[in-house]
Amino acid sequence: MKPEKDNFFARVYEVVQLIPKGRVTSYGAIARYLGSKGSARMVGWALTQLPVQPNIIPAQRVVNRNGLLSGKHHFGLEGQMKSLLESEGVSVENDMVQDFEKLFWDPEKELGLV
DNA sequence: ACTTTGACTATAA
């Protein structure tokens, strides 16, 4: 039995959905939680396949380590990502998440280490 | 099966 998904991507989606509102995380944190700490790029790539139309995954809560909205360009319209984050209570300025350290959500830590 | 890519990260200058 495999309680976990075999697909790397599927796991990324689940973790992203687990991100609490008003919080943000980095690709590396998710990748590390998945077991592949070096696959931060894969996390972003997984989100690239994300269906933009049905906003089922809060990808806007996932930013790079600098708190920069690196994937904002991949959203339907530019500024969409910023709007979504601000709508959740996250202050975004110049495509950068304010108080990123404070809003940072570490799956390994918040989910209670596995 | 090999090459290229990519919403990253870390270190160096």
Add this chain to the structure above:
DNA sequence: GTTATAGCCAAAG
């Protein structure tokens, strides 16, 4: 503070 380069892993072409 920024810019440049290397390392990294997994999927798509």
